[in-house]
Amino acid sequence: MNYLPHTGAEIKEMLEVVGAESVEELFCDIPHGVRLYDDLSLPGPLSEFEIQELMQSLSRQNRPDGENGFFLGAGAYRHFIPAAVDSIISRGEFFTAYTPYQAEASQGTLQAIFEFQTAVSGLTGLDVANASLYDGASSLAEAAQMAVMAKGKKLIMVSEGVHPEYLQTLKTYLAGKDYLVEMIPLNEGLTDLDQVKDRFPEAAAVAVQNPNFFGCLEDLSAIFNVTKEKGALGIAVISDPVTLGFLRSPGESGCDVAVGEGQPxxxxxxxxxxxxxFVAARAEHTRRLPGRIVGRTADKDGRVAYCLTLQTREQHIRREKAASNICTNQALAALAATVYLSLMGPYGLRKAAELSARLAHLAAHRICDIPGFSLLFDRPFFHEFAVRCPKDPAVLNGKLRDYGIAGGLPLKRFYPAMEDAMLFTLTECNRPEEIDRLASALREITA
Amino acid sequence: MDEKTIFELSRPGTPEIQMPEHDVPEMILDEVIPEKFIAPLPPPMPEVSELDVIRHFTRLSNKNFNVDANFYPLGSCTMKYNPRVGEWASRLHGFAGLHPYAGYENSQGALKLMEELSEDLCEITGMDGFTLQPAAGAHGELTALLITRAWFKDKGEDRDIILVPDTSHGTNPASAAMAGFNIRQVKSDGYGNIDIGDLKSKLDDKVACLMLTNPSTLGLFETGIEKVESLVHKAGGLLYYDGANLNALMGKSRPGDMGFDLVHLNLHKTFATPHGGGGPGSGPVGALGPLVDYLPGDELVDEDGLTVMKPRTRSIGRVRSFYGNFGVLVKAYVYIRGLGAEGLVRASECAVLSANYLATRLKEAFDLPFKRRCMHEFVLSASRQKKLGVSAMDIAKRILDFGFHAPTVYFPLIVPEALMIEPTETENKQTMDAFCEALLAIAREVEENPEIVKSAPHNTPVSRVDEAGAARKLMLCGI
Structure with missing residues (x-):
């Protein structure tokens, strides 16, 4: 492949203007000691034809689906995606633009971000949202820093029901500072504040995921009542925001800040x-939000216009005093979500969430009918649930593959003590027949 | 014309999107999910038809400058053409449909791609190992600084200072602060290099690391790099390479050979993955020697014919979920395979030639503060124009009227009224000539008719936006 446009004659002309004999001469400032005189050792170059062959071949070495059933989730979800989403984000006008520093040349991106912020506020039931962060895990770390700024305390308390990779990320982020992360244990699958209540006076924040990593529904209102009373920032973590089509929003449940993953x-x-x-917060925390924020304003002729605002929080102005170091975020992915939410609308989103939950309850019922299988926690759940299995879940998954079924997540990947447990996830993309096939396969395998 | 927001376009009762009608008992949810968990109403999303959505976002897209339609010489951002085959490849179902916990045996194509991409980045930079986890450049900086912290902690050395040149990106000090460090700034000398005397005076046994962009944000190669390297290492510090400007150097010089211990790259700059209006990017971090063990995420290794993930012994832990912005990695891999070694070198050569060409043509009308060969970008100063009452910002806005995106302005901070211009290798000479003509015309306007520049832009979807007003009277949510 080659994307260089110049003819030999043009290169010569440009060199003449520059006053150089050769292109090589332009690199004269690189000292000999650090010049590379050997060729890089890389495969290629390949023509686009060959690239397409290569990529087809590599992609076929992945087996993404269970053609007869798919039950993985745990932080990454297979939800329905209307075709119009990719159609919009495939527009070069969006994907080949830069961060909208020049407002007059970026009104499309800016208004789309404003609409994204509006959608995230609506979903979470909070006043303000930013233009996006990297992912759910790093968003929790950013929220923890907001909490320390807001409360002037250095202890972050995190429920054991938070996605383990989010927790690992939080710990990595905070390792640089003298902040403390302490766990809030679960009682039968639910966050148990009673066990840690002595620690509340020191806590800057309490973070709880809902539905939690094991699929159980946390009583957010009760939890955030306690945090409010104790003066800690209540952080809600959402790993699948499609559930907010049906579940009470974290804002309505009393949280101060909500963060989560937008992939679904x-x-x-x-x-x-x-x-x-994503990160959303009550208005009083607006100036502590990390990253880009778009505001609505006017141009000098009084027309509605949008621009990046509150930039004095940001690294390019404040340098080491910035609220966060984040610069590039995930703008195009946030645009995809804005288009998705517009297409789904309130009722489409509710249906997708409801259907996911109904299918999950059907699946749980069918699986637990099989001898040796039972729910790990007897708690209300939404579209994910953990099951105790009579055989090693990893072995079960290997056998399910022979049936063309992608099973759930063996929980010992993150919790060595849960060696017999598997986390199943259902979404509106599952068909009832998949559940039939899963149940009969599990029955045969464990018979 | 004003475009209403998608929320303002909502018409309650618009027929909704359909979901499959499964034979699943309808009422079951009320029995199994207590009412207190259920929202009485669905979230306040717009109610619009698919055509409403398509038309709205298509109209919005038409209000954007973008590489597909406009020359975008935004310094330090490397707005090169984004090859479509990368977009195509990242959407192949075998990649896009793959769950991160699908298991090794079901993810061999993805793991091999990541293993090969890491090896390629090692070869291009001269480093020994890479993590592909960081999602953007600043994320990579934070990662590398957390590694620096862990490294000195293990060595039992108490070093809490990060040195950054006065030309550094704002993310450098911000990342250092986030990793718990304090900052010392190092001055530039009259040639645009690091002032060696000042560096010496700032180095001591508290300094953990010097963060350096090379070529610098002035677009100049740090000619004293060997001296800088020996001074920092002699003082016991590490050397960190901010890869924002690697597009000048592919196949010409490698950070590993310059003595850098840690690097981050911006795949969304050098390796042609699109910027997306502000991401997703990708900021892999490379390390040399024993520092490789500290990288986040697992090492990819071959085992019995399979590519598998092996935990690194001293890893600082993960910096995000899963393995990084995988879809972006696919695009960068496609680019590197497509260009090969010779294509990458030619890309850097053309990027440098183009920048020197523009600098030469424009230096008559604008001040060029450092009279050296530039690398892939250069910085002009509009101080001459400022004396006539026209600022760099005014000039940037006026450039939009000619159909070109503006350069980066007011950065680096040490150049007054800075205009930082990076053409990249993919722009043809006609486009660059037209850009020069526009800038030269604007320089004449500044002398003859400054009002037209000061009141610019005139041909964009909106006129000069009231940014101060936006911050004074905050409106951040449309419902």
Whole structure:
């Protein structure tokens, strides 16, 4: 492939203008000691034809689906994506633009971000949202820093029901500072504040995921009542925002800040990225929000216009005093979510959420009918649930593959003690027949 | 014309999107999910038809400048053409449909791609190992600084200072602060290099690392790099390479050979993946020698014919979920395979030639503060124009009227009224000539008719936007 436009004659002309004999001469400032005189050792170059062959071949070495059933989730979700989403984000006008620093040349991107912020505020039931962050995990880390700024305390308390990769990310982020992360244990699958209540006076924040990593529904209102009373920032973590089509919003449940992962809103799983992170908060925390924020204003002729605002929080102005170091975020993925939410509308989103939950309850019922299988936690759940299995879940998954079924997530990947547990996920993309096939396969395998 | 928001376009009762009618009992949810968890009403999303959505976002898209339609010489951002075959490849179902926990045996294509891409980046930069996790450049900086912190902690050395040149990107000090460090700024000398005397005076046993962009944000190669390297290492510090400007150097010089211990790259700059209006990007971090063990995420290795993930012994832990912006990695891989070694070198050569060509043509009308060969970008100063009452910002806005995106303005901070111009290798000479004509015409306007420049832009979807007003009277949500 070659994307260089110049003819030999043009290169010569340009060299003449520049006053150089050769292109090589332009690199004269690189000292000999650090010049590379050997060729790089890389495969290629390949023609586009060959590239297409190569990529087809590599992509076929992946087996993304269970053609007879798919039950994986745990932070990355296979939800329905209307075709119009990709059609819009495939427009070069959107995907080949830069961060909208020049407002007059970027009104499309800016208004789309404003609409994204509006959608995230609406979903989370909070006053303000930013233009997106990297992903759900780093969003939790950003929210923790907001909490420390807001409360002047350094202890972040995190429920054990938060996605383990989010927790690992939080710990990595905070390792640089003298902040403390302490876990809030679960009692039968639900966050148990009683066990840690002595620690509340020191806590800057309490973070709880809903539905939690094991699929259980947390009583957010009760939890955030306690945080409010104790003066800690209540952070809600949402790993699948499609559930907000049906569940009470975190804002309505009393949280101060909500963060989460946006991939389920119109983006393919793509081996874990790109999705996007979101953060929304009550108005009093607006100036502590990390990253880009778009505001509505006017141009000098009084027309409605949009621009990046509150930039004095940001690194390019404040440098080491910025609220966060984030610069590039996940704008195109946030655009995809805005288009998705517009296409789904309130009722489409509610239906997708409801259908996911109904199918999950049907599946749980069918699986737990099989001898040796039972729910790990006897709690209300939404579209994910953990099941105790009579055989090693990893072995079960291997056998399910022979039936063309992608099973759930063996929980020992993150919790060595849960060696017999598997997390199943259902969405509106599952068919009832998949559940039949899963149940009969599990029955045969464990008979 | 004003475009209403998608929320303002909502018409309650618009027929909704359909979902499959499965034979699943309808009422079951009310029995199994307590009412307190259920929202009485669905979230306040717009009610619009698919055509409403398509038309609205198509109209919005028409209000954007973009590489597909406009020359975009935004310095330090490397707005090169984004090959469509990368877009195509990232959407192949085998990649896009893959779940991150699908398991090794079902993800061999993806894992091989990531393994090969890491190896390629090692070869291009001269580093020993890479993590592909970081989602953007600043994320990569934070990652590398957290590694720096862990490294000195293990060595039992208490070093809490990061040095950054006065030309550095704002993300450098911001990332350092986020990793818990304090900042010392190092001055530039009259040639645009690091002032060696000032560097010496700032180096001591508290300095953990010097963060350096090379070529610098002035578009100049740090000619004293060998001296800088030996001074920093002698003082016991590490050297960090901000890869924002690697597009000048592919196949010409490697950060690893310059003595950098850690690097981050911006795949969305150098390796032609699109910027998306502000992401998703990708900011892989490379390390040399024993620092490789500290990288986030697992190492990809071959085992019995399979590519598998092996935990790194001293990893600082993960910096995000899963493995990074995989879809972006696919595009960068396609680009590197397509160009090969010779294509990458030619890309850097053309990027540098184009920048020197523009600098030469424009230096009559604008001040060029550093009279050296530039690399892939250069910085002009509009101080001459400022004396006539026209600022760099005014000039940037006026450039939009000619159909070109503006250069980066007011950066780097050490150049007054800075205009930072990066043409990239994919722009043809006709386009660059037209851009020069426009800038030269604007320089004449400044002398003859400054009002037209000061009141610009005139041909964009909106006129000069009231940014101060936006911050004064905040409106951040449309419902």
């Amino acid at each position: 809103l119109g983006l393919p799983m793509s081996f874990g990225g790109p999705g996007f992170g």
